[in-house]
Amino acid sequence: NNAGLGGHGKFHARDLATDQPxxxxxxxxxxxxxxxxLQGMVSRNSGKILHIASTAGFLPGPLQAVYFATKAFVVSFSQAIAQELADTNVTSTALCPGAVATGFVQAGNLEGNSMWDNAASPQSVAKCGYEAMMKGELVKINEPSLSFMLNWVVPFLPRKTVLKMSQRTMEKSK
Incomplete structure (x- = not known):
């Protein structure tokens, strides 16, 4: 499953008709x-699912509230499915890339944000996801430093601090 749409702005000021798609x-x-x-995979007792989530799935996302929430759903859903499949030879992996150099920036009105300056190539992210899926990993973040931050630092920070950090990251550069 590799599809995703995003958007930028305060939730109350965004057109809900934009967020519904x-x-x-x-x-x-x-x-x-x-x-x-999945039904066929379970019947055959063989298969691998790779859900494309995002590092956004680990954080609340001021200025991209709906997008971050949808990616949190994907991370949670993929892991829940993986556990349901534990007694089969079918696996479910959530790939959670950081910034990736695709048309997502333009489509989501995210130009001007410096976090995209060092975006990973789609090829490197695809390779990372494929390798994680083949190993049956539950969740894979393509950037080791980001993985460390999201798994070992952010969970121990006060939520208000995380919210402020997330919002600053999502704000467009001036």
């Missing part, structure tokens, strides 16, 4: 496709 692609389509293909 994002929820359709990021949530509903992902669930539908997973259900469609």
């Amino acid at each position: 994002m929820m359709q692609v990021n949530l509903v389509s992902l669930v539908n496709l997973t259900h469609l293909y």
Whole structure:
């Protein structure tokens, strides 16, 4: 499942009609496709699912509230499915890349944010995800330093601090 839409701005000021297609692609389509293909995989007792989430799935996302929430769903959903499949030879992996050099920046109105300056190539992210899926990993973050931060630092910070850090990251450069 590799599809995603994003957007930028305060939730109350955004047009809900803009966020609904994002929820359709990021949530509903992902669930539908997973259900469609998973039944056959379980019947054959063989298969691997790679859900494309995001590092956004580990944080609250001021200025991208709906996007971050949809990616949190993907991370949680993928892990829950993996546990349900524990007695089979079917695996579910959530790939959680940081910034990736794709058209997402323009489509999501995210230009001007310096976090995209060192974005990973789609090829390197795809390779990372493929390798994690083949190993049956539950969750894979493509950047080791980001993985350390999200797994070992952020969980111990006060939530208000995390919210402020996340918002500063999402604010466009002046």
